[in-house]
Amino acid sequence: METAGRDERDDRDPRLETIASLGESAVLARVLPRLVSGDAALLGPGDDAAVLAAADGRYVVTTDLMVHGPDFRLAWSSPHDLGWKAAATNLTDVAAMGARPTALVVAIAAPPSTPVVVLEGIADGLRDGLERLAPGAGVVGGDLSASTVLTIAVTAFGDLEGRAPVLRSGARPGDTVAHAGDRGLAARGLRLLFDRATDASGEPDPVAAAHVRAEHPIEVAAQLAPAPPVAAGVAAALAGATAMLDVSDGLARDALRIAQASGVAIDFVGASLGGDPRLALAGAEDHGLLAAFPPGVALPEPFTVVGRVVAGEPAVLLDGVDVAAIGWDPYAGWDGRAG
Amino acid sequence: METAGRDERDDRDPRLETIASLGESAVLARVLPRLVSGDAALLGPGDDAAVLAAADGRYVVTTDLMVHGPDFRLAWSSPHDLGWKAAATNLTDVAAMGARPTALVVAIAAPPSTPVVVLEGIADGLRDGLERLAPGAGVVGGDLSASTVLTIAVTAFGDLEGRAPVLRSGARPGDTVAHAGDRGLAARGLRLLFDRATDASGEPDPVAAAHVRAEHPIEVAAQLAPAPPVAAGVAAALAGATAMLDVSDGLARDALRIAQASGVAIDFVGASLGGDPRLALAGAEDHGLLAAFPPGVALPEPFTVVGRVVAGEPAVLLDGVDVAAIGWDPYAGWDGRAG
Incomplete structure (x- = not known):
């Protein structure tokens, strides 16, 4: 007063x-x-x-x-x-x-x-x-x-409810590699925002962002307010997952972390990754879960098979070929500024 | 390369x-x-x-x-x-x-x-x-x-090693109020820095700060790298402390928090607070521990008696007089800019 x-x-x-x-x-x-x-x-x-x-x-x-x-x-x-x-x-x-x-x-x-x-x-x-x-x-x-x-x-x-933690280091050759969550959707949302919601000087523009979000609600929400499959973490542990991590830097970079921690290679099946394997492997910030499961395990929802663990030097493969040798760098990340 | x-x-x-x-x-x-x-x-x-x-x-x-x-x-x-x-x-x-x-x-x-x-x-x-x-x-x-x-x-x-947590809300009339740690030392360090380690425009000056620290190592260290009596927290709990908190905003402001949470008044004994009770009550950032103990309890080191809990509306008293009525505001804080 x-x-x-x-x-x-x-x-x-x-x-x-x-x-x-x-x-x-x-x-x-x-x-x-x-x-x-x-x-x-x-x-x-x-x-x-x-x-x-x-x-x-x-x-x-x-x-x-x-x-x-x-x-x-x-x-x-x-x-x-x-x-x-x-x-x-x-x-x-x-x-x-x-x-x-x-x-x-x-x-x-x-x-x-x-x-x-x-x-x-x-x-x-x-x-x-x-x-x-x-x-x-x-x-x-x-x-x-x-x-x-x-x-x-x-x-x-x-x-942990009495369970052992699922580390990055437990993947074994022969394991099934499975993923739960979006693949590349958050990166597509970020590219839309950088391409269409910045002003002439490159600064973020709120009015344009609202328009982009109205036109592409799923992609933009995946970037700005993601809904990762959190409950799938416990389900994976209960199903016997041997290794798991949060995919924050893209499937390729995070798979390499499991490969290095476990001393194995991860071989992705291109056909399992959707129409744009490059985007799926390199797109960051989806916050899905990447896990290895013993062969033959019934995968919990919403995990789907995306590859398998193979013996060899730590590396990430796509249909058997080291991704470092396929002409683009999936470890470099994929955002709105780099096509 | x-x-x-x-x-x-x-x-x-x-x-x-x-x-x-x-x-x-x-x-x-x-x-x-x-x-x-x-x-x-x-x-x-x-x-x-x-x-x-x-x-x-x-x-x-x-x-x-x-x-x-x-x-x-x-x-x-x-x-x-x-x-x-x-x-x-x-x-x-x-x-x-x-x-x-x-x-x-x-x-x-x-x-x-x-x-x-x-x-x-x-x-x-x-x-x-x-x-x-x-x-x-x-x-x-x-x-x-x-x-x-x-x-x-x-x-x-x-x-907590099986003990109940010591909350702010457990102080009872008749309890002894005790404190462990510095009282006003960190505030004196901050005043020295503001008074003597800023340049003409009031910006912090590293060379002057080094000189002040060399001349007043205890006060300046109390502000920049305090060594609060962390182990005294467990000792207080073992001794039966009824209420306790970290003194980050000054003895008066933090005592008021115990008073409000416990529905009591805290009466400080001026003679127990050193030569400058105002500084002791208002100086912030000492990170000592203020606690109430049942009467007669042997206080663990380095706690010393600074007052007692009395019945009444939540308030902080100094030798029986509400500190809000003694002509200066101990709740306002005491730093280098306000004498």
Whole structure:
């Protein structure tokens, strides 16, 4: 009341409230009720730390930072997209161990001028992403800091439920190689955005992005708010997967990681990869799961066979030919800027 | 060899190597060997996620972001300081629950032009801070991203070893209020830096900072590389502490948090707070532990009595008088810019 000049204007339109005008405590009071702590939280936000259940005496931990500019652009992604994607990418890393995701902690650094509705949108995206991809999981803690660059740091936790973790190093010659999730769709979405949602100087353009998203909702959503097959991680572990990882850098580069960790070669069947094997192998950020299974195992949904593990020096093959020798570099990545 | 021009120069002087010139994989190969995974790591870095032991079926989790500018300045802090402080502040939050710190995950966002020696220094500071403050704890995972602003996100884990967590809400009238750690020392260090290690335009000056640190090593180290009494957290829990928290915002502000959570008042004894009670109550970032103990309990080292819990509306008192009524605002904080 005493600072009526500034606060009254803010009161008239909540969209104008910023972190600076509202203050950290009031911001948290607006944001935290949008989140749930989830089933594993023995103690949620509000003390110096949270306490989580680990029924089998172990827990899975992974962490990841998303930074405005290199990792996302507010001209393309809505705040809801950011929260959703931050949840999805971390949940997939937990799933890739064969674990069930249980909880996240989320630390956000943002300019003081950031509208509070942006933080509310991020919280809503986190909540909705968790609800869709890992029901029962929640956000148990967080931190809000000031920075000139919007930055979202997520640490995710998972429960192995008594199982051994599925590592990258267990693939054996003869195993079936299977994949769950999109192949190249997120890269197609990113190319659409770079080609058609930037202005003359190459800067992201929000109006053009909205048009591209309306015309190509599936491709653009795969890039900005992916829905990876998180539940397939536990299903793969139960089916006996010998190796597994999250495909964040493209099928070829991530398959090479399994090959190197396991001391084997991975031979993809081109016909299993769709009409554009190059895109399928090199497109990044789909966050599917790539796994090896003992031969003859009935694959859990939605895994499909894409190749097999063969003996030999660590390498990635396409129909028996080393991909490094087929005239294009699948390890170089495939994004909107490189055809 | 083929890009001799740039790489040869880098090869001559490792101090010139940057994240961009070396590449993420090579940077991680340089940084990771400087860290240990610690006793709780069942699976350390290298897969999609780590796996940690939780012997009693629960684990404590806290997360915190440090951002260049608001939280630290490279003109004042060495990379080693940054790693040390990132460890120390998170370890204290774990300790404040009465838990033994077991591990950290660390996500760093840095400009591609950042010298690799900066990341090596941060890693060394993390390792040394853990070794000194929480022997047996280690770094089990991380992430390296690009940003225009150096940002360090740490998530820390702890083991309650079968005990109940010590919350903020358990203080009862009649309890002894005790504190372990520095009181106002970090704020004095920050004031020295603001007063004597900034240039004419107010920007941090590294040469002046080195001089100030040489003249006032204790105060400046308390600000830049604090050594909070982490082990005292478990000791307090074992002694029956009824409430506890990490004092990051000053004794008065943090005591008010216990008062509000517990529905009591905290009455500090001025004579117990040293020669400058105002500084002791308002100085931030000491990261000591403030706890309530049942009356008559033998306090574990290095806790000392600073007051008692009294019945009444949530408030902080100094010798029986509400601090809000003594002519200065201990909740406003005390830093180098406000005397």
